[in-house]
Amino acid sequence: MKPVNVGIVGLGTVGTGTFNVLNRNREDIARRAGREIVVTHVGARRDNGFATPGAKVSRDIFAVVNDPEVDIVVELIGGTTVARDLVMKAIENGKHVVTANKALIAQYGNEVFAAAQKKGVNVAFEAAVAGGIPIIKAIREGLAANRIAWVAGIINGTGNFILTEMRDKGRDFNDVLKEAQALGYAEADPTFDVEGIDAAHKLTILASIAFGIPLQFEKAFTEGITKIGRDDVAYAEELGYRVKHLGVARRTANGVELRVHPTLIPEARLIANVHGVMNAVMVMSDAVGPTFYSGRGAGSEPTASAVVADVIDVARVLTTDPTNRVPHLAFQADSLSDLPILPIEEVETAYYLRMDVKDHPGVLAKIASVLSEGAINIEAIIQKDQADETAPVPLIMLTRKVQEKKMNAALDKIRKLDVLVNDITRIRVEALSQ
Amino acid sequence: MKPVNVGIVGLGTVGTGTFNVLNRNREDIARRAGREIVVTHVGARRDNGFATPGAKVSRDIFAVVNDPEVDIVVELIGGTTVARDLVMKAIENGKHVVTANKALIAQYGNEVFAAAQKKGVNVAFEAAVAGGIPIIKAIREGLAANRIAWVAGIINGTGNFILTEMRDKGRDFNDVLKEAQALGYAEADPTFDVEGIDAAHKLTILASIAFGIPLQFEKAFTEGITKIGRDDVAYAEELGYRVKHLGVARRTANGVELRVHPTLIPEARLIANVHGVMNAVMVMSDAVGPTFYSGRGAGSEPTASAVVADVIDVARVLTTDPTNRVPHLAFQADSLSDLPILPIEEVETAYYLRMDVKDHPGVLAKIASVLSEGAINIEAIIQKDQADETAPVPLIMLTRKVQEKKMNAALDKIRKLDVLVNDITRIRVEALSQ
Structure with missing residues (x-):
C-alpha cells in the first residue's frame, strides 16, 4: 500500500517528539497501520538544530500545507492566530489535520470542524486533552453505547504538581510554583495553568464529545488554585479529602455544568490518588458506570504518542466515505444538541x-x-x-x-x-x- | 443512511443488557453512528421471559447467522463448542461478528481471525477483556504509536472481590468465596475465576495486541489465589504492599512473559487501589510511559457497553476496504512476530x-x-x-x-x-x- 506522507509544522517539544516516535517505531507502526507512515516535510520558522533526516524543511510553514505530496498536516505550533490560519488553509487544500492545540479546538473548533466537514477531511485532536491518555478515543468510541452523566478530570499537570507538593511537603503555593518554573513544568507566565484556563480548554472539548454539544469555551467557569493555602490542604486531609484542581462537566436536568476549580475529593477515589504531573479523567456513564483513565498529560513523547495515534487513525480512513468516520465531536454535526451551559450560580x-x-x-x-x-x-x-x-x-x-x-x-x-x-x-x- | 441490522445470539446477562442498551440509548447511538442500529433477530434456545420488541426470535440460534437481513452477529452464548461453530458459520456467511467470548478468542482466535480475514469481515471482541473498559481500543489504537513493554491487569472481578474482602475484613478465602457465590459474583464451580484461567484468557488477548504475536493461551502460566491466607494479606500490608491476582505480559530480550498469579504490588500504585469487583489494566509503553485504565469488568450493562461500542465500530467500517481496518490483533496478520512465550522458570x-x-x-x-x-x-x-x-x-x-x-x-x-x-x-x- 502507498505510504502516507506527513507534514509536521512546528519543531518544539511536541514536534521533535512526534518526529522521534514516528522514526523510532516506524517498523511497528507500519505493522499496525498496514502501510508506511513517513514524515516528508517539516515546517519550522527557526532552525533549532534538530535534524529531520528524510524530510524537506521549510522556514515558510505554509509551504507544508501547500505541498501536494503531503496527505496529513500535523499542526504543533500552538496559539490561535497563525495556527488557525494554517489549519484552515490545510483544510482548504484538502489535507487531513492532526493537532495538539487545545486552545484552537476549544475556541475555534466549531468553525474548524464545519470547514473540515465541508471538505470531507478529518481534524484529529487526541493530543489536545490529557496528553498521551487516549481519552478522546475512549469517550468518543469506547463509550459510544452510553449516555454520559459527567466527566471529571485532573487535566493540567502543572497545577497537580503544585497541589501534590503542597500536600506532601507542607509547602506554600508560591514556593512550589517557583520550583515548577525552574523544572520547566510551568511557564514564566503561569496564568494559563494555575488559573484553570488550560484545563477549561480541555474540559470544553471533553464536554462536547461527552454530551454532543457545540464547543462553548467562553461559558466555562474557571477558578484558579492561587488562593489555596497549605493549611487548607492539611485540613482537607484531616477531613478525609484531597485538594485537586478539577474540571467537571455534568449533565443536569437544566443544562450542562462546565467548571474548573479547586475541589475536595474523597481520598478513596482513584482520581484523588493521581499525583505530580500525572493527568486523569473519570467518566460516569449509564451502561458501564464509572471508568477511569490516567497517564502523562504533557511532555514531548507522551503528547507525541497521541499525535501519532491520530495520524494512524487518519491514515486508516483516508479512503473511507467521510460520513462513515467518527464525527469530530462524537455526535454527527447536524445532531448536536442545544443543552445550555449553566452559570456557576446554578450549580449545586x-x-x-x-x-x-x-x-x-x-x-x-x-x-x-x-x-x-x-x-x-x-x-x-x-x-x-x-x-x-x-x-x-x-x-x-x-x-x-x-x-x-x-x-x-x-x-x-x-x-x-x-x-x-x-x-x-x-x-x-x-x-x-x- | 440505511440502518444496520444486528442479530443477537444468547439472551443471558450480557445478551439482555445489550438489547436494553441498544434500545434505551437508540437515539444517542444513532446520533453518534450516523445511522440507526436495530436489533432485528434474536436467537435464544430457551424462553427466559425477556421481551425483545421489534426483533424476530428464533429458538434455532443458527437461524440468526443464516438470516440474510442480519449485518452483524453478536455472539453472547459463551463456551467454545457451539459458539465456535456459530461464529465460524457467521463468518462463512459473510457476517461481521461481535463477541464477548474471551475463551473462544484466546483458544480459537487465530483460526477465527484467519477465516474472517479471508472473508473480509470483522470480528470485534472489546467485551472479552475487562468488560466495559475500552482497553482493546486503547492498546490497539490509542497506543498504536508505542512499543509496549508490558501490560499488567486485574482482569477477574471475582478474584479481586475475594482479595479485597480478605484485606478489608481479615476474612478467610473460603468464607469470602461462599459469599461471592451467594452474591452471584462467583460461579458454583469457581475454578475458572479463582485458578486464574479466566484471567489467562484475557491476558492472552492483551499480550497479542500489545506485542503483535499470535494467541497462545496454552503457554500462559496460571496460579490461583486459593492458597493465599489472610495472614499473607496482612503481612503484605505491613510491608507496604497489596495482594492482587495479577495478569502480567512482559516483553523481555528472550521472549514474552505470560503469567497470572497472586502478586504483591506497592500500595502507592493506582492498580493496588482497585477494589472489589472493579477491573484495571496498566500499560507501560515507550513514548507515553505508564497509562492506566479502570472500570467494571463484568456484569450485564458494563459488558454490553463494550459489545455495543464494537457494534458501532463495525457499522462504521462496513463499507471500508478491509485492508484499512484496525487489524484483529492490532498488527497486520502477515506481520505477527514469533517472539517465544517464556516458561515460568525463566521469569525474574x-x-x-x-x-x-x-x-x-x-x-x-x-x-x-x-x-x-x-x-x-x-x-x-x-x-x-x-x-x-x-x-x-x-x-x-x-x-x-x-x-x-x-x-x-x-x-x-x-x-x-x-x-x-x-x-x-x-x-x-x-x-x-x-
Whole structure:
C-alpha cells in the first residue's frame, strides 16, 4: 500500500517528539497501520538544530500545507492566530489535520470542524486533552453505547504538581510554583495553568464529545488554585479529602455544568490518588458506570504518542466515505444538541469553608445560625485552638450540597457579622460517587 | 443512511443488557453512528421471559447467522463448542461478528481471525477483556504509536472481590468465596475465576495486541489465589504492599512473559487501589510511559457497553476496504512476530516468602545462608513472636529479583533443612514502576 506522507509544522517539544516516535517505531507502526507512515516535510520558522533526516524543511510553514505530496498536516505550533490560519488553509487544500492545540479546538473548533466537514477531511485532536491518555478515543468510541452523566478530570499537570507538593511537603503555593518554573513544568507566565484556563480548554472539548454539544469555551467557569493555602490542604486531609484542581462537566436536568476549580475529593477515589504531573479523567456513564483513565498529560513523547495515534487513525480512513468516520465531536454535526451551559450560580455542590474568626464566645453560633437560615447543612466542623489567645481561630466546615447562589448569599451575610479576620476560603467538594 | 441490522445470539446477562442498551440509548447511538442500529433477530434456545420488541426470535440460534437481513452477529452464548461453530458459520456467511467470548478468542482466535480475514469481515471482541473498559481500543489504537513493554491487569472481578474482602475484613478465602457465590459474583464451580484461567484468557488477548504475536493461551502460566491466607494479606500490608491476582505480559530480550498469579504490588500504585469487583489494566509503553485504565469488568450493562461500542465500530467500517481496518490483533496478520512465550522458570521477579518455622535458635541463619548461597538477596524480614512458645514462628521475607528456577532450587534446599512446620508460601512481587 502507498505510504502516507506527513507534514509536521512546528519543531518544539511536541514536534521533535512526534518526529522521534514516528522514526523510532516506524517498523511497528507500519505493522499496525498496514502501510508506511513517513514524515516528508517539516515546517519550522527557526532552525533549532534538530535534524529531520528524510524530510524537506521549510522556514515558510505554509509551504507544508501547500505541498501536494503531503496527505496529513500535523499542526504543533500552538496559539490561535497563525495556527488557525494554517489549519484552515490545510483544510482548504484538502489535507487531513492532526493537532495538539487545545486552545484552537476549544475556541475555534466549531468553525474548524464545519470547514473540515465541508471538505470531507478529518481534524484529529487526541493530543489536545490529557496528553498521551487516549481519552478522546475512549469517550468518543469506547463509550459510544452510553449516555454520559459527567466527566471529571485532573487535566493540567502543572497545577497537580503544585497541589501534590503542597500536600506532601507542607509547602506554600508560591514556593512550589517557583520550583515548577525552574523544572520547566510551568511557564514564566503561569496564568494559563494555575488559573484553570488550560484545563477549561480541555474540559470544553471533553464536554462536547461527552454530551454532543457545540464547543462553548467562553461559558466555562474557571477558578484558579492561587488562593489555596497549605493549611487548607492539611485540613482537607484531616477531613478525609484531597485538594485537586478539577474540571467537571455534568449533565443536569437544566443544562450542562462546565467548571474548573479547586475541589475536595474523597481520598478513596482513584482520581484523588493521581499525583505530580500525572493527568486523569473519570467518566460516569449509564451502561458501564464509572471508568477511569490516567497517564502523562504533557511532555514531548507522551503528547507525541497521541499525535501519532491520530495520524494512524487518519491514515486508516483516508479512503473511507467521510460520513462513515467518527464525527469530530462524537455526535454527527447536524445532531448536536442545544443543552445550555449553566452559570456557576446554578450549580449545586458541597463546600469546604475556612473562616479565620475572632476568638470570641458566640462566633460559631452566629455563623451556624446564618447557614441554618440559608438551609445550608453542616456535615463536619473542625475548630482549632490557637496557642496565642489574640490570634484568629481557624474554623473549618464541610457543608452538604447547596446551590451556589444560596451559598453566596449566606457568605455575604457572614461577612457582615464582623467576626472574620480574613476573607472566607471556599472550596467546592465533589464526591464523584454517582 | 440505511440502518444496520444486528442479530443477537444468547439472551443471558450480557445478551439482555445489550438489547436494553441498544434500545434505551437508540437515539444517542444513532446520533453518534450516523445511522440507526436495530436489533432485528434474536436467537435464544430457551424462553427466559425477556421481551425483545421489534426483533424476530428464533429458538434455532443458527437461524440468526443464516438470516440474510442480519449485518452483524453478536455472539453472547459463551463456551467454545457451539459458539465456535456459530461464529465460524457467521463468518462463512459473510457476517461481521461481535463477541464477548474471551475463551473462544484466546483458544480459537487465530483460526477465527484467519477465516474472517479471508472473508473480509470483522470480528470485534472489546467485551472479552475487562468488560466495559475500552482497553482493546486503547492498546490497539490509542497506543498504536508505542512499543509496549508490558501490560499488567486485574482482569477477574471475582478474584479481586475475594482479595479485597480478605484485606478489608481479615476474612478467610473460603468464607469470602461462599459469599461471592451467594452474591452471584462467583460461579458454583469457581475454578475458572479463582485458578486464574479466566484471567489467562484475557491476558492472552492483551499480550497479542500489545506485542503483535499470535494467541497462545496454552503457554500462559496460571496460579490461583486459593492458597493465599489472610495472614499473607496482612503481612503484605505491613510491608507496604497489596495482594492482587495479577495478569502480567512482559516483553523481555528472550521472549514474552505470560503469567497470572497472586502478586504483591506497592500500595502507592493506582492498580493496588482497585477494589472489589472493579477491573484495571496498566500499560507501560515507550513514548507515553505508564497509562492506566479502570472500570467494571463484568456484569450485564458494563459488558454490553463494550459489545455495543464494537457494534458501532463495525457499522462504521462496513463499507471500508478491509485492508484499512484496525487489524484483529492490532498488527497486520502477515506481520505477527514469533517472539517465544517464556516458561515460568525463566521469569525474574522479586518474592514474598512466608515460612512457618520451628522456634529454634539458628533457624533464620540456616535459611538466610541457603538464600545467600543461591545469590538471593533479602530486602526485608518480619519475624513474629508467638505467645505460645511451642507454636511455629512465622518468618516473612521479601527478596530482590531473582530468576524463578533459582528461587525454586533455594526453596527445595530450605524444605530439606527440617525447620519448616508447613510448606512455604511464595507470592511474586511486581513493582510496576518501569
